[in-house]
Amino acid sequence: MTSVAEKQTILVTGADLAPQAVAMLKDFEIVYAGKAPDTAALVALCAEHQPVGIIVRYGKIPAEVMDASRRLRVISKHGTGVDTIDGKAAAERGIAVKAAVGANAPAVAEHTWALIMACAKSVVQLNARMHDGHWDKATHKSIELKGRTLGLVGFGAIGQRVADVAVTLGMNVLAYDPFARKEYPNVTLCDLDTLYAQSDVVSLHCPLTEDNKQMINRDSIAKMRAGAILVNTARGGLVDEAAVIEAVKSGRLHSAGLDSFASEPLIGSHHFSDVDNIVLSPHIGGVTGDAYIGMGTGAAANILAVLAEVPAGA
Incomplete structure (x- = not known):
């Protein structure tokens, strides 16, 4: 007892x-x-x-x-x-x-910008070239984000923080969120097709549901601007990974920054291994102290x- x-x-x-x-x-x-x-x-x-x-x-x-x-x-x-x-x-x-x-909204928003910047400024590729002894100043041109359009798919706590930075950088901001309850300063709410068509950077910030599985696929990528950047710090199931690889390799997408994947952990040799313009991180967008x-x-x-x-x- x-x-x-x-x-x-x-x-x-x-x-x-x-x-x-x-x-x-x-x-x-x-x-x-x-x-x-x-x-x-x-x-x-x-x-x-x-x-x-x-x-x-x-x-x-x-x-x-x-x-x-x-x-x-x-x-x-x-x-x-x-x-x-x-x-x-x-x-x-x-x-x-x-x-x-x-x-974890501040952490994920910051990581989103780390991936956007890495893609737009070719940080990973230029770093590797520098370590290999190359100096590409005469041949490389990065993407300037000022004046370009950021499209946010999902506009909750994370998306709003990402938008604040974009506005500070002088970007135009579009957002698609059927649950958005109010207008937000300097952000235009729009339908998904408009967002795809007008955005230079498409960033995902929505939950994964039965209705939006692989919403980023060959059809949706075809609606995007040629040379757009895709970033996903939400859920891997939102993205058809084969379609993204195909689009980046062909140049249809300039690059992609991915922090979550359809199957995790992603270790060893995998389907992203030989794609230089896809920046990867191991689902750590929200992992800070x-x-x-x-x-x-x-x-x-x-x-x-x-x-x-x-x-x-x-």
Whole structure:
């Protein structure tokens, strides 16, 4: 017999959590699933520990993971994209799904600009040439962004920050977002075809849904300006990667900057390996020290809020 009430468990699908988030969850037992948990491992951990909440860092949360814990009441994303969580299955089981909305917006917006600049100014290619002993000043011309048009697909917290920088640089800004609720200074809301046709840079900032899978494909690329730049710091499933590779190799697209991919992790030899004008980063747009804290505390706050609303046994 124990005199201390058993702590409820929170499962984290990762190897760590910001200390500030851990402190918020001090009344819970925290179980970590490790750096790359698969479905079988998560099912086993849920069956063993019966968590009331899951904080999702890595991996997917399908129905079988949910069903492994009869106590589960909330799944909280360590970030903003909830496409790795089976939302329909969660709703059917009365399990809340929450996201740390806006927690990593500054970090992702900054990384978006890192990729735009890398593409427009050929930073990666020129760096490699310099290290190989070349001096291309007489032959290379970069793209000047002043006066050009940036098209934002999705205009939430990240897109708005990206727009602010574009306006400062003297760019025209178009945005497509069917959920935009108000006008935004110096930004023109438009339909998607207009955005494709008029933008020199197309940057994706929307969630992945069943309706927009591979929205960037051969047909949509054909609607874009010749020599446009494509940047994706949202979800890899938004892009038909073969179509983008084809367009960059042919010159239809000047270049692309990609931070997320249809299948992750992207390691070893892969289909982007021999394409010089595609700048890649390993889905780290939102990975900064500040964002790590913000996403962790946001995810923890969502857990606590839901559990406060839905007491144990309810």
